Amino acid sequence: MTNIELYKLLRPAVATASGVPKIIMAGQNKEPPAGSYASIHVRTDIRERGMAFKRRRLLPDNETFEHTIRSQQEVTCVVEFYRDGAKEYAANLLQADKRDDIVWTLYKAGLCIMETGPVLDLTALQSNQYEERARVDIRLRMEVERKYEINRIMEVHGTVQSEDGADLQPFDARA
Template sequence: MTNTELYKLLHPAVMLASGVPEIVPAGDNKSAPKGSYASIHVRTDIGQRGMAFKDRRLLPDNETFEHTIRSQQEVACAVEFYREGAKEYAANMLQLDKREDIYWDLYSAGLMIMSTGPVLDLTALQSNQYEERARVDIYLRMQVARVYNINRIMEVTGTVQNEDGDDLQSETVKA
């Protein structure tokens, strides 16, 4: 799952749960919207849980093995709220994992909400006035698959040498 796909899954969930009127991707270098809004920064922290699953299959060419490593990742996504009502919007995100109208869409896409929070007050001085700001993290669990190919060994040659390094016998074994 790409960062864009993850953002597109989280956008409606954050919009529904928080009630914020507008959401933008974090770090998009565009002008800030007018009024209250939020930004979603996906994958601010990525960890792993346990050991990955590894599968292997022989491709139809009968020479190449396809290996798939499926890791269990724990991913943090930061949601930051700006301007009036920022702390309230952020507080609305708590216990997101208990909302059936949100978690089933994420679950069907392979995401599980582990937890949310805490709400951090990031209120700051902005253009000589204080601007209300808050942040809450969403902690997700997901499976990520990486695929790579390795060719089969089709023949092996072995050579036996004496202690002086002289070849005594050489043999090739073909698959």
Template sequence: MLDEKALSKAVCRIVVAATGLPANKVILADNNTAAPAGSYCAVRLQNPEQFGQALNSQRNVPAEDDPQYTDIIAKVATQFTLGFSINFYRSGAMGYAAAICEANKREPIKALLRTAKLGWSRVSPINNLTGLYQAAMEERAQLTLYLYGESIAEDRVQRIYRVGFSAQTEQSGATAQGEVNGLSG
């Protein structure tokens, strides 16, 4: 499953590395706390969008109930495009937003993306939201950073190693019974 908080924190680290803003000035949006003093950034994960086909794989593991047998671990990796709304407030907002564009070409950003197991897709155009705020102009900028990620789900599938059967013919009523197990060739 997608861990929204961990993904958002990874994007906060990317913003810190790309813009040079201090880590305490790059916050998760909607956290119900007061805004930091001075220039700052708020990051919010928007609706993740699934794309492509899920990647399915299986592997054998020892059975939990009897190690002479094996179970199957079925893995499904769903691919997502993750849109993060990145909002910069106060002095330097437009410059900070511009620093995000093409940031994926920088080595520190590449390392952060690899660590978080994310891929860079694109950055939306920068929206200049500068406007009048409490009788003064306050610089604001917003952009959306699109990253690729995946959500992995694993399920244990227990194999059936022993099956009993009973069959009866319609004409004579003769009954055959037996057992098939995974150890008999």
């Protein structure tokens, strides 16, 4: 799942739970929207959980093995709220993992909300006036699948030698 795909899944969930009127993707170097809004920064922290699952299968060409590694990851996404009502919008996001109108959409996409919070007050002086700001982390669990291919060893040629290095017997092994 790409960062854009993850953002597109989180955006409606954040909008539904928080009630914030506008949501943008973080780090776009664009002018901020007017009024209250939120930004979502996906994958600010990624860690693995347990050991990955590995599967190997022989492809129809009968020469290539396809290896699939499915790792379980815990991913942190940061939601920052700006301007009037920022702390209230952020607090509304807490316990979003209990909302049926959010969790099942994420679940179908292979995501599970592990936890939300805490609400951090980031209120700051902006152009000689205080601007209300808040931040909430959303920790997700997801499975990530990576595939690679490797060719089979089809034949091996070798020679058996004595202790002093004299050739005794050549051999060929074929699959």
